[in-house]
Amino acid sequence: MKSGIRIAVIGGGSSYTPELISGLLDVDDLAIEQVTLVDIPEGRDKMEIIRAFCQRLIDHSNKKFILQATCNRHQALADADFVLSQFRVGGLNARARDESIPLKYGVIGQETVGAGGFASALRTIPVALELARELEELNPAAWLINFTNPSGMITEALLRYQGIRTIGLCNVPITIERTIAEALHVSPDVISIDFLGLNHLSFARHVYVQGKDITPLVLEFLKNMSQEAVKNSVANIPKETWAPYLLDAVPMIPNPYLQYYWNTDVMLRKQLADIENGKGTRAIQVMAIEAELFKQYQNPQQVTLPELLMQRGGAYYSTVAVMLMESLALNKRREMVVNVKNDQALDVLPADSVVEVPAVIDGRGARAITMEPVPLEVKGLIQQVKAYEQLTIEAAVEGHRGKALAALLTNPLVPSSEIAHKILDDILRENAAYLPQFAS
Amino acid sequence: MKSGIRIAVIGGGSSYTPELISGLLDVDDLAIEQVTLVDIPEGRDKMEIIRAFCQRLIDHSNKKFILQATCNRHQALADADFVLSQFRVGGLNARARDESIPLKYGVIGQETVGAGGFASALRTIPVALELARELEELNPAAWLINFTNPSGMITEALLRYQGIRTIGLCNVPITIERTIAEALHVSPDVISIDFLGLNHLSFARHVYVQGKDITPLVLEFLKNMSQEAVKNSVANIPKETWAPYLLDAVPMIPNPYLQYYWNTDVMLRKQLADIENGKGTRAIQVMAIEAELFKQYQNPQQVTLPELLMQRGGAYYSTVAVMLMESLALNKRREMVVNVKNDQALDVLPADSVVEVPAVIDGRGARAITMEPVPLEVKGLIQQVKAYEQLTIEAAVEGHRGKALAALLTNPLVPSSEIAHKILDDILRENAAYLPQFAS
Amino acid sequence: MKSGIRIAVIGGGSSYTPELISGLLDVDDLAIEQVTLVDIPEGRDKMEIIRAFCQRLIDHSNKKFILQATCNRHQALADADFVLSQFRVGGLNARARDESIPLKYGVIGQETVGAGGFASALRTIPVALELARELEELNPAAWLINFTNPSGMITEALLRYQGIRTIGLCNVPITIERTIAEALHVSPDVISIDFLGLNHLSFARHVYVQGKDITPLVLEFLKNMSQEAVKNSVANIPKETWAPYLLDAVPMIPNPYLQYYWNTDVMLRKQLADIENGKGTRAIQVMAIEAELFKQYQNPQQVTLPELLMQRGGAYYSTVAVMLMESLALNKRREMVVNVKNDQALDVLPADSVVEVPAVIDGRGARAITMEPVPLEVKGLIQQVKAYEQLTIEAAVEGHRGKALAALLTNPLVPSSEIAHKILDDILRENAAYLPQFAS
Amino acid sequence: MKSGIRIAVIGGGSSYTPELISGLLDVDDLAIEQVTLVDIPEGRDKMEIIRAFCQRLIDHSNKKFILQATCNRHQALADADFVLSQFRVGGLNARARDESIPLKYGVIGQETVGAGGFASALRTIPVALELARELEELNPAAWLINFTNPSGMITEALLRYQGIRTIGLCNVPITIERTIAEALHVSPDVISIDFLGLNHLSFARHVYVQGKDITPLVLEFLKNMSQEAVKNSVANIPKETWAPYLLDAVPMIPNPYLQYYWNTDVMLRKQLADIENGKGTRAIQVMAIEAELFKQYQNPQQVTLPELLMQRGGAYYSTVAVMLMESLALNKRREMVVNVKNDQALDVLPADSVVEVPAVIDGRGARAITMEPVPLEVKGLIQQVKAYEQLTIEAAVEGHRGKALAALLTNPLVPSSEIAHKILDDILRENAAYLPQFAS
Numbered sequence A, B, C, D: 001m002k003s004g005i006r007i008a009v010i011g012g013g014s015s016y017t018p019e020l021i022s023g024l025l026d027v028d029d030l031a032i033e034q035v036t037l038v039d040i041p042e043g044r045d046k047m048e049i050i051r052a053f054c055q056r057l058i059d060h061s062n063k064k065f066i067l068q069a070t071c072n073r074h075q076a077l078a079d080a081d082f083v084l085s086q087f088r089v090g091g092l093n094a095r096a097r098d099e100s101i102p103l104k105y106g107v108i109g110q111e112t113v114g115a116g117g118f119a120s121a122l123r124t125i126p127v128a129l130e131l132a133r134e135l136e137e138l139n140p141a142a143w144l145i146n147f148t149n150p151s152g153m154i155t156e157a158l159l160r161y162q163g164i165r166t167i168g169l170c171n172v173p174i175t176i177e178r179t180i181a182e183a184l185h186v187s188p189d190v191i192s193i194d195f196l197g198l199n200h201l202s203f204a205r206h207v208y209v210q211g212k213d214i215t216p217l218v219l220e221f222l223k224n225m226s227q228e229a230v231k232n233s234v235a236n237i238p239k240e241t242w243a244p245y246l247l248d249a250v251p252m253i254p255n256p257y258l259q260y261y262w263n264t265d266v267m268l269r270k271q272l273a274d275i276e277n278g279k280g281t282r283a284i285q286v287m288a289i290e291a292e293l294f295k296q297y298q299n300p301q302q303v304t305l306p307e308l309l310m311q312r313g314g315a316y317y318s319t320v321a322v323m324l325m326e327s328l329a330l331n332k333r334r335e336m337v338v339n340v341k342n343d344q345a346l347d348v349l350p351a352d353s354v355v356e357v358p359a360v361i362d363g364r365g366a367r368a369i370t371m372e373p374v375p376l377e378v379k380g381l382i383q384q385v386k387a388y389e390q391l392t393i394e395a396a397v398e399g400h401r402g403k404a405l406a407a408l409l410t411n412p413l414v415p416s417s418e419i420a421h422k423i424l425d426d427i428l429r430e431n432a433a434y435l436p437q438f439a440s
């Protein structure tokens, strides 16, 4: 008989999983009964390493829940209250290709934005939709919590093409919130931030402490931030400060991923330098970190999270997942920044778009909170990237080459139609095994 | 030196005030330092009775705060953290005229809806705007909490024509919520209701308990409700059940004021019968209740709220005011149904409309929560009444006779242009002392 | 071999048909090859009378085209360039019921507005959709020109549920235009009128002569119009002037059907008086006119349109049909007021609504012209009636009793839910033979 | 006494003026009484050359109207029925700077798009607004016909900040229409093209001949168009064909200016090559053409338009101006593609945006025609550029440096914030004489 919450983790063999398990062990109110790691057969060995290490984490803690690992996704989905989706189609090798193909043409190669994120979306959307279809059939009351990147597009595809209950997450908003809380020496609970935009393309318009607007203070702080201080920001992307003239022109706190849009030249030079100096793309670097991480996970003496994990880039990943599950399962009403159906929270995007904004979370799910009109300073970029996202989703679902090219043309990081055409050719060819919808 | 929250009550001589004071005495977290009753010189005597009785309520309780009464509004506004507005321009005599003029022409005469509410809005909006102008000048950080009816229109006028911070309240949504909670024997905290619409024209689309949708159950309950059971509903309007065929056609829980829109004939017959049988309009009945209430208030032995107060019609009035002030002052994040700027929560109304919907309340104020599109079944009525409201506001501000007539023509309770024309003539003539903007 | 335009007239046995044929004989540019009257077998005898009379009209003129009559709709549709739809489901007997049922409950009974128009829509929409389905299958390039009432709702149903090319017509806009042109002694060609609204619920916001705005002049003229002068207005509805205070409040020229909305009491008294004094409803009166008309049509000496036809109410019917067909067939670019997809011409209605507004007509079809925002003075009424129309269409298509009741509740001419419920019962019962979708 | 139309040409000393005068001499229906060239004192000598040559054109023709030239703008505006605005703030020298500043940073330098068009807009908008203010005061019934570039932004600034009657023109839409008409050997009158978008950022979605959609044919033609055939396109921008894969992805006919957005790399290489090989920017080339043109204009034997004028890039300039004036003055109803208030013709842009779409032109002015939703394939780009335009307009009006930078950041041709910052510095410094609003 069921006595608590059951969680299935799709992509359970991920190196992030221990961080998640560790977070679940810190939970106060949520009675977790069972966590089931799920992965594809090719990932079974890695998953077993993760499972064994996570079991040691559990044994070492004073919380208890059942941990298991399986390749039988069907069973795991049927059983779950929450399905955490964090899989990666094609693994780090595919990511490495996503990062390197654009670079060949002098274009930013990145996991979630630009042509790299586009390639990843083409591979991932059909798999995510199939997962959702299965879940809807087996267990329509379950929640699918999506971390799979590109998180905004995946969530929008799920909401538009499937009937399941789903919410998309990213750790950037909470990282910004916690960073500000630490800088101000206040509890995160008294901070409220007006995020607006899309996943990896968002802005904090206002920051409130105890209901008082302190945005000018935060902007002043940002302007004077040293290169040094910025190092605690989101991993996964190079650390950069923001020029004061930029914060004067767009007086909001930009998501660090805005570096790719606004400082495209700087970011590109860094990526090219990393190739030049042998460091390789981020995927290559992550592969090395992961290899070392898995070595540490395999060490039977390792019963706590390794230091190295933080370099992997998942800070607050479990924090936000746990907060969300608590709110949903226990009807704890909370305001969180999530990827959710727009319903006109952003007045300049279609109602059925997915946006990254503050939402009320409780037992009913997530409802976006209305806000002032999107400022003209960022409206054009947000609208353009949403159009790119929607073209990408349609291309991925329909296997439509024309829409795929139109998506790349619309993406602000792709500089011309000829380059877009060449990159698309390379993406379709090198990912052919993962893109049956484009075969003909 | 200020040590706690200071509250000014505009219209402090109202018979409702003791209910409010009683609510303030039940507050747990909010440190109230001082409550100042404010009224016009003509109301000084009544206010003194109220003050003295309220002082006895305070003395009789174990909470303490300073209570004072004044006709110096300027000083009271300058001092307040919260201004509670509950005044009535022209008093119950004006209300009696609002109710009787339409009845002369066979038209519903009611305090807040139809031609009666229209007359009240013409009188009240300029006074409310002047109050807000004064507050904005003296004390722009203060919150104006509006109970003055017609609450939705007043709040919209304040938000469109003044710069103050204001939120409009009504006790109907909380009454529906509490009634359902009692019927289900659950705490109101676990209930979440999707209200949508305008003040005194709203619908509960979905009712959730612990995040689970129980709307069908509630609708079934409503269909089988006896005339008897309905008696605990909102005072101030005759009690009626809803025909099952109506709840089948519009499967939502209607605000009791919908009786005036959907059962206009029944309500009109009741009003005419009350005249016939000498009971008089509701204002006349309320005058009698008030006379008796004031007698009881004057009794030095009376140290608790009189039974009779409940018949006056302000159930949960103080509850909702206190909840709101707590959330604002203490940054307690709460979901409440309030009158708030739409910002596209209702997709079929202008963004700067005021609507009555669930909102997130915290130290920053109220932000409407997005929702599904307004159902076609009630969309036409809501849009029509909002157009009526906006014409009324513009007519009140501009003293524009043409817009006043267009407002009445747009009101669903006014049956023809000739009758509208006659009613408008009567209203302008009989309220001339309160409508300087229409003099010419 | 086809040498010119072929026209099919659905409901060819109508007493209006001779007016149409007469108009086709006046055409200059359009080479008409053939006109086929189509009717149901029950109407064959009446159609034969019409055909024979129309043949005499042709013989008597100096234009020639083939005229034929058939009950084989299939063949006629397959052959046509234009299908003119002017049928009436249930004939004048059904109309008589539409007019009398509401009157039983003290409610306006009218052919196209209120509960009468609602009943007519329920009967007619499924038949119109079936006609369109057949046409789409047989002859998708043909144009369906809809005169069948309620014309706006039928056109919207066709556009939303079928894929054919269709435009809806009414003779009111052209009648207003011609009346103004005559009053000003100018050619209709130099007049441009900003109509806005819905079929039988429209307003002329601005009148231009040679590009110059003369609206104030026209309004002044309307205010001073005698009861006498108004007699040349649209037949089918009682003639009334507009009170000056009304034109001051809503400074636009109202469609005469606005009398039903704004002077409901006056119109109702007239309808009741007609019953009282034995004149009967309009349908009863029309039956008498039609009996006499058919007698005259049968007279072999009658080779011109009888005087009496004008009382029947189809002034400019053929004029507007011919103008439309010319523009479509000959790619003559013209501005006409038609019932057409909104596409945001009216900013306060959904893009897929059908509205009655100025449109560019040419070989491509009709495209609504953008305009200033709908004035607040009429916005509420237009939105409410559009919601009523959409509920009615959905009820008619789905046979959904709840939506049917919600439609009546939303209609401004229906005064209460109980009356709506009773009227709906009567409509469904008395029209059962024509409403299979509601049987169950 | 006035006997005909009076036209004032602001920027009358332009080398384009003879083309305009030549067009006015071809007019059939419009009775032109007088044309007044207006220029600033610094341009008096050039204007006199133009005037003298144009007088020879008139003398040489069989049409007659008075031609005069003046630096008294005040008088000319007060007198005019039509004001044709074609001035250039700072002349070709300023244009040369607009083209060369961005190139310094490896960014497209162009007169109307990208950072060059932005600089031009900053200089031009205040001057255009001052002209409009003067016209509104002196002669509010006159029409301002705007050719001054960037034409869309100037027109939007005029409509948002002034009350005059204005319509913006560009010769690209008519050039596309005429090119297609010639290719098909049909009269332009039977062609109808669904343009959508913004000035220099538009797309022909559908092409109709006699109401029949022939778009696929035109697209096929475009795909097979040789580099040679493309040479008859719009002057002023390098001639390029469109890759078939691009027309498959975005199946519409792109405005030639789209080359800057979609083939940015190719266009940039051409611009850099022109610098390299000593040809210079387009402004430098135009200066040479103009020098030669003025030499020819000064030749007393020159009584017809010189061949060379066509290389200057104003094909159909007078054609479209004359068509527009005829429609406005004679109430000739015509469909033309102009720059006009959106009013929701494009569903994805604000109602008060100026867009380049088909409009009905008659004595009342221009009214945009509604259309299907903007296709997702170009929606993002159109929205982004409109946001850029609005930021630019606000920056120009307010002298707001932050908005100016935000505008450049939003422009798709500006690659990074650092480059935007440097370009803005250069623009503000090198144009300081023309940008008093940015001095501080």
Ligand SMILES: [Mn+2]
Pocket: A151, A169, A170, A171, A172, A200
């Ligand atoms: Mn992320």
Ligand SMILES: [Mn+2]
Pocket: B151, B169, B170, B171, B172, B200
């Ligand atoms: Mn209330």
Ligand SMILES: [Mn+2]
Pocket: C151, C169, C170, C171, C172, C200
């Ligand atoms: Mn009609």
Ligand SMILES: [Mn+2]
Pocket: D151, D169, D170, D171, D172, D200
């Ligand atoms: Mn141009």
